[in-house]
Amino acid sequence: MAAPAQGLAARSLLSHHRFRWVEAIPWVIAIAVFFAFPGYRLLATQILVLILFAISLDLIVGYAGIVSLGHTAYFGTGAYTAALLASNGWTEPLSGLVLALVLGALFGLVTGWVVLRTHGLTLLMLTMAATIMLYELAKDLDFITGGFDGINFENDPILGVLPFDVVWYSSNYWYALFFLFAFFCLARFIVHSPFGRALIGIRENVERMHAIGSPVKRRKLTIYVISAGIAGVAGAIWVQIQGNITPAVYEFELAADVLIMIILGGTGRLYGAFLGVVAFKILENVTETVLGTDEPYWMLAIGLALVFTVLFAPRGLLGIFEDIIKTVNRRAR
Amino acid sequence: MLDTLTTILVFGVAYAMLLFIISVGLSITMGLMGFVNLAHGAFAMAGGYVTQRMVVSLGVPFVVALAIAFVVVAAISVVLERSLYRWLYKRPELDQVLLTIGIVFASVAIVSFIWGPDPLLIAVPEFLKGGIDLGFKRIPAYSAFMIAAGAIIVVSLFYGLERTRTGARIRAAVDNQRMAESCGINTSRLFTLTFALGSGMAAIGGGLGIQILGGIKPVFAFEYLVVVLIVVAVGGLGNIRGTFVAALLLGIIDFAGKYFLPEGGAFFIYAVAIAVLLWRPQGLLGRA
Amino acid sequence: MSDIVLQTRGLYKTFGALVVARDIDFSLARGARHALIGPNGAGKTTFINLISGALPATRGDVFLGGDNVTRLAEALRVKRGLARTFQINRLFAGLSVLENLYLAVSEHMGAANGMLRPAGARPDVVAKAERLLETLKLKDDAGKTVAELPYGRQRLVEIAIALALEPKVLLLDEPAAGVPSGESHILLDAIDALPRDIAILIIEHDMDVVFRFADTITVLANGAVLANGKPEEIVHNAEVRAVYLGEGNHG
Numbered sequence: 036m037a038a039p040a041q042g043l044a045a046r047s048l049l050s051h052h053r054f055r056w057v058e059a060i061p062w063v064i065a066i067a068v069f070f071a072f073p074g075y076r077l078l079a080t081q082i083l084v085l086i087l088f089a090i091s092l093d094l095i096v097g098y099a100g101i102v103s104l105g106h107t108a109y110f111g112t113g114a115y116t117a118a119l120l121a122s123n124g125w126t127e128p129l130s131g132l133v134l135a136l137v138l139g140a141l142f143g144l145v146t147g148w149v150v151l152r153t154h155g156l157t158l159l160m161l162t163m164a165a166t167i168m169l170y171e172l173a174k175d176l177d178f179i180t181g182g183f184d185g186i187n188f189e190n191d192p193i194l195g196v197l198p199f200d201v202v203w204y205s206s207n208y209w210y211a212l213f214f215l216f217a218f219f220c221l222a223r224f225i226v227h228s229p230f231g232r233a234l235i236g237i238r239e240n241v242e243r244m245h246a247i248g249s250p251v252k253r254r255k256l257t258i259y260v261i262s263a264g265i266a267g268v269a270g271a272i273w274v275q276i277q278g279n280i281t282p283a284v285y286e287f288e289l290a291a292d293v294l295i296m297i298i299l300g301g302t303g304r305l306y307g308a309f310l311g312v313v314a315f316k317i318l319e320n321v322t323e324t325v326l327g328t329d330e331p332y333w334m335l336a337i338g339l340a341l342v343f344t345v346l347f348a349p350r351g352l353l354g355i356f357e358d359i360i361k362t363v364n365r366r367a368r
Numbered sequence: 369m370l371d372t373l374t375t376i377l378v379f380g381v382a383y384a385m386l387l388f389i390i391s392v393g394l395s396i397t398m399g400l401m402g403f404v405n406l407a408h409g410a411f412a413m414a415g416g417y418v419t420q421r422m423v424v425s426l427g428v429p430f431v432v433a434l435a436i437a438f439v440v441v442a443a444i445s446v447v448l449e450r451s452l453y454r455w456l457y458k459r460p461e462l463d464q465v466l467l468t469i470g471i472v473f474a475s476v477a478i479v480s481f482i483w484g485p486d487p488l489l490i491a492v493p494e495f496l497k498g499g500i501d502l503g504f505k506r507i508p509a510y511s512a513f514m515i516a517a518g519a520i521i522v523v524s525l526f527y528g529l530e531r532t533r534t535g536a537r538i539r540a541a542v543d544n545q546r547m548a549e550s551c552g553i554n555t556s557r558l559f560t561l562t563f564a565l566g567s568g569m570a571a572i573g574g575g576l577g578i579q580i581l582g583g584i585k586p587v588f589a590f591e592y593l594v595v596v597l598i599v600v601a602v603g604g605l606g607n608i609r610g611t612f613v614a615a616l617l618l619g620i621i622d623f624a625g626k627y628f629l630p631e632g633g634a635f636f637i638y639a640v641a642i643a644v645l646l647w648r649p650q651g652l653l654g655r656a
Numbered sequence: 657m658s659d660i661v662l663q664t665r666g667l668y669k670t671f672g673a674l675v676v677a678r679d680i681d682f683s684l685a686r687g688a689r690h691a692l693i694g695p696n697g698a699g700k701t702t703f704i705n706l707i708s709g710a711l712p713a714t715r716g717d718v719f720l721g722g723d724n725v726t727r728l729a730e731a732l733r734v735k736r737g738l739a740r741t742f743q744i745n746r747l748f749a750g751l752s753v754l755e756n757l758y759l760a761v762s763e764h765m766g767a768a769n770g771m772l773r774p775a776g777a778r779p780d781v782v783a784k785a786e787r788l789l790e791t792l793k794l795k796d797d798a799g800k801t802v803a804e805l806p807y808g809r810q811r812l813v814e815i816a817i818a819l820a821l822e823p824k825v826l827l828l829d830e831p832a833a834g835v836p837s838g839e840s841h842i843l844l845d846a847i848d849a850l851p852r853d854i855a856i857l858i859i860e861h862d863m864d865v866v867f868r869f870a871d872t873i874t875v876l877a878n879g880a881v882l883a884n885g886k887p888e889e890i891v892h893n894a895e896v897r898a899v900y901l902g903e904g905n906h907g
Binding site for chain 1: 734752
Binding site: 102149152153155156157159160161163164165167168171172174175287288291295298331332334335337338339340341342344345346349 | 398404452455456459461462463465466467469470471472473474475476477478480481485590594597598601605629631632634635638639641642645646649650
């Protein structure tokens with residue numbers, strides 16, 4: 036008997052993946068920003084790349100419940116792959132990206148197989164120590180990496196036509212936006228698939244998942260490898276658009292910042308990454324440009340925002356928006 | 369050869385003592401209540417600032433300043449625990465991590481506002497200047513002081529835990545909180561007490577560290593945090609012995625690494641930490 | 657003689673110096689309705705955990721349909737037709753009832769390996785989940801979050817998830833535990849209605865339920881099998897009565 040699913044809940048589950056018109060908003064905004072704020076293109080491009088990185092982190096933190104403080108390990112690996120390729124003669128950028136993806140994913144496979152045997156605090160510490168170690172190694176092995184000062188390099192124009200532009204940042208912006216869109220779509224497919232739902236199950240109650248025959252370890256490793264690959268791409272784009280790389284791509288602070296970004300935005304829903312990165316970076320820069328002072332204000336704001344989020348808004352900014360919309364809808368009825 | 373060995377041992381152990389003093393409080397509270405308090409690094413930083421201001425601005429003797437730092441930070445920690453932390457005991461680890469990191473951010477910002485981001489220095493008291501002659505080598509008096517302080521604290525902690533009734537209660541609660549509660553032990557008050565003690569010790573460590581680390585600055589809250597977390601994870605939670613062993617291991621290796629490879633020695637402790645955590649995820653002396 | 661679908665031989669488990677399972681020999685035939693009873697701390701849930709693979713055995717073997725599964729992980733035993741419920745609910749509390757079942761059906765049908773096509777492209781999985789809800793009269797609760805349901809209905813979801821795996825052997829760990837007496841009849845009716853070809857082992861304390869349901873009973877005490885047989889025999893077994901009368905002395 037194959038009677039079609041009828042109930043409301045079933046229809047919701049079956050159509051969950053359909054595109055809603057609101058989803059076009061962030062992309063429209065991204066396109067508009069290019070034209071509306073020409074003076075801020077560097078910041079905007081950075082935000083785009085960080086969103087890609089944040090999405091890769093959300094795939095493991097928000098969906099599978101793997102909390103890592105060392106995802107910069109893959110970001111940095113992708114970055115160095117692209118940079119070393121270009122500085123050693125292979126200046127075609129797209130193949131640099133592909134290689135960064137592959138190496139990031141491979142590195143994710145090797146380390147993930149080991150790291151995923153742990154959980155909780157141990158996992159946190161392991162990932163943190165790993166990325167700090169990579170940072171130190173990148174600083175030390177200066178004959179390869181150029182050490183603390185890093186390397187400058189230059190890529191050929193994209194597709195032979197659009198040159199990377201470290202001054203006016205136009206093709207840079209579209210380059211970043213294109214790949215953000217592409218990998219966002221990939222991530223979206225994954226999270227709405229049965230595999231994606233299984234990840235949520237693993238996050239919610241891993242014992243139950245074992246008891247329903249789910250190959251938990253294999254699933255976690257799969258998403259970890261995918262996430263590492265995407266992080267590698269983000270790293271590669273990050274350095275390609277700047278024409279420069281330093282060990283800072285492995286910095287633990289960056290890993291912590293991106294974790295904070297997705298928490299503030301809201302984990303487990305890809306759009307949270309958009310909100311979180313934008314909010315964080317704007318806060319960080321507003322103090323400089325608008326208030327004209329340095330660090331402490333934005334740190335205070337982030338610190339208070341974190342405390343507030345944990346205590347009162349565990350689903351982050353996205354959660355707050357959703358609640359507002361729900362209240363508005365209820366009033367409108 | 370002997371000279372190098374002694375140098376490494378003396379400075380390495382002194383640094384290890386500093387790590388131990390700061391970390392032991394975190395290890396106990398994490399083992400006792402399972403609460404991940406990343407603000408522990410901020411407590412150490414705060415202790416450093418209190419000590420420095422007492423000594424430099426108010427002319428208070430160094431050791432007295434340390435004691436004041438202990439009390440002040442312990443008090444602050446109790447306020448934090450009662451007002452904020454208690455809401456999160458049942459929440460997942462990630463939430464605790466984020467809340468306490470938020471507190472670190474805020475505290476670094478506040479301290480930067482008040483005293484600026486640059487390191488503040490301290491003048492070491494007279495009796496700690498100079499060196500001690502061991503016959504074949506002269507070692508700095510401060511290092512000897514650190515080693516002595518560490519040793520005293522370890523012994524006191526052991527005595528306190530193994531020989532006193534409060535210590536027995538703490539051990540019981542670490543072992544099995546529910547059981548301890550049903551035996552009539554007020555674990556909530558016990559935790560506040562232990563938490564205050566641990567935070568106070570972190571403060572003392574922060575004060576002691578000023579001389580070794582070349583000043584105190586706000587960002588130490590983060591830098592201490594990374595090292596302390598690694599020490600605690602490597603040693604095993606809730607475990608004084610474990611923290612001590614891990615502090616010795618990591619302190620000596622870190623110093624030796626930087627001594628032999630000034631350009632690249634920093635990564636050794638991370639390599640060692642990773643190796644230990646992969647071999648024994650629960651820490652060297654932690655419970656499986 | 658009908659097929660033996662589940663068997664343990666000399667199953668032995670220690671935690672340090674504490675022995676929680678002593679050389680347990682046990683077998684379950686196809687379609688069996690078998691109850692496992694015993695005083696608190698006798699090791700009943702431990703036994704279930706050893707069979708399901710949640711706990712590795714110190715010694716001894718577990719056989720599923722003739723194959724030795726002692727070294728297999730829990731998830732692999734599930735794939736071979738074993739399913740269990742937990743004494744305290746292990747559900748996905750934040751997800752809807754339908755989503756809970758969806759996850760189990762998805763794993764069982766192998767759909768969960770699919771990454772690139774949306775969940776919506778597998779209406780068969782959703783349909784199956786919905787049918788399961790109907791069988792257990794949970795259809796109206798499909799969209800509700802599990803946490804919103806009364807405890808009795810949550811226990812039903814617990815059973816539904818196990819059934820979604822189309823098991824040959826079903827282990828029910830105190831299915832009515834914690835359910836207010838007003839709601840327990842729904843649960844018991846559901847258990848009565850379970851397909852006859854599934855072998856069921858049920859841990860229970862309530863003797864009424866045991867007598868209503870079980871064809872055979874095993875009594876466990878101190879981690880060892882004390883007695884085995886039909887309900888009437890067990891009731892008149894002197895050792896069993898001694899163990900229950902002296903229940904206050906056992907941990």
